[in-house]
Amino acid sequence: MKIAYLLEVNPYINSGIVKKINAQVKEWRKQGNEVYICVLWPRKKENEKVYLQGSFFSNTILDRLVPDGFVKTYLTKMGSISRIASYLKGINPDVLYARQNIWYPGLTGVLARYNTVLELNTVDFMEMEFYSTIKKKVYLFGKNRILGAVKGLVAVSPDILRFYEKYKKEYGLKSVVVSNGIKLADFHRKKKPVDGEKISLVFVGSKNMKWHGLNKVYRLAERLPECEFRIVGYEGKNYKNVSFYGWTNKEELEVIYTRSHFGIGSFDNHLVGKYVDSTLKVREYLAYGLPVILGHWDVDFRNSDFVFKATDKSGNLKNIRAIREFMQKYKDYTVSSEEIRIIESSVKEKERLEFFKEIVSN
Known part of the structure; x- marks a missing residue:
């Protein structure tokens, strides 16, 4: 399979999320898949290391003029999604994989164009109660738009997936639970x-x-x-x-x-x-x-x-x-x-890849 991975995570911190992503990509390739990584994030500073390898998309003006924070990353996504769309068009992936994240203009058009699978890592509407009002409002405004544009859901816990039953019925989404793994x-x-x-x-x-x-x-x-x-x-x-x-x-x-x-x-x-x-x-x-x-x-x-x-x-x-x-x-x-x-990642990723095949076959 040809898999494109759309990432909106900080690639300059070797976090548990970044380690997980690297293990996923390594295993997908090991099992014979073509994998293309698209990282949507502001450009790195001189003293920062890069912990994800792939194609990076940012905005030069924003990188230079806007201070770090939610506004900068959000505007970076808005200003770069058209280039992501062109990049993906050239690849034409069998599956587009994305992690649960905030909506922004232009995103759903890209997600709807492919067999997109969304990874669910949290019960979003509950977690949003701990974030700023503007972030919460934007997220909840775009939640249905994102779910209506994807084909499948992969949740890391059954407790997360149970909160998405109504969306599965409304949008005809397939789903599976694949708990987190580690290499x-x-x-x-x-x-x-x-x-x-x-x-x-x-x-x-x-x-x-x-x-x-x-x-x-x-x-x-x-x-x-x-x-x-x-x-x-x-x-x-x-x-x-x-x-x-x-x-x-x-x-x-x-x-x-x-x-x-x-x-x-x-x-x-x-x-x-x-x-x-x-x-x-x-x-x-x-x-x-x-x-x-x-x-x-x-x-x-x-x-x-x-x-x-x-x-x-x-x-x-x-x-x-x-x-x-x-x-x-x-x-x-x-x-x-x-x-x-x-919890070996090769075991978990085999389950995830089988789900990808199910999505593609339909």
Whole structure:
């Protein structure tokens, strides 16, 4: 198949999303497909690295004159979509794959021209409650337009897909759940905490994402004063048993992972409608051998002993004794690659490619 991938993500940060995209593309090509990547994002600055390879589309004037932020990226998309359209016309892909994102003028015409499959990563109308009024209004204004222009939906969780049942019926959309995967071969090191150190837990998140539940991480730290909590992705003043590392590069993060006993997943995903999810950071923790404490059920590890759901149905932290018992049992446990083979990206991408074939055949 000839697959075009329309990307509207920051290619200058080696985020979990970017890592996932690179693994997807690598696997699609490995399985014999032609893949063309279209990156719609402002031009990089001198000191920035590029973590995605493909054809880049931006606007020179906007790059030079408009400050970074939502307005700049939105205008970049508006000003570049016509060139994307011309580029895709020359390729004529069998499938156009796009990640769930905001509508802008010119987008739906491009999506409707091909067998477009949309990847759903969130319950959008719930997540939009945490964004600015203008972003929320533009997103919701264009949501139906986008859904009416695509042929299929791939959701990373069944909890996400259930909110799209009415759109599936209205627009005759096919759908499938393919939970997030990770390229296990890219992870060569496993946890190896220093003997005699306190039990340590690492949490990786991003600011302004309330569903990550950082407040509950703090609460857990208060209730577990004998443990050390390492917070990555946030700036803050270290206190008691909590240390902040801000944004780290891969090498720095790997050191933190390998010196930790546990990974902490999101605690408040229920705020955006996800009681079952397949977050990328949980997969990364597991790939480094870390057992995980989180606030939701994981699609692939609901019955795994090394993944512990630490919240009740209301999203509140469970009795601290149960959490301590889990930690005592698994603090020296290293999750093996064999135990998490289900999240190998080659397995997940085979499922996704089969869905692409189904879309093309219809």
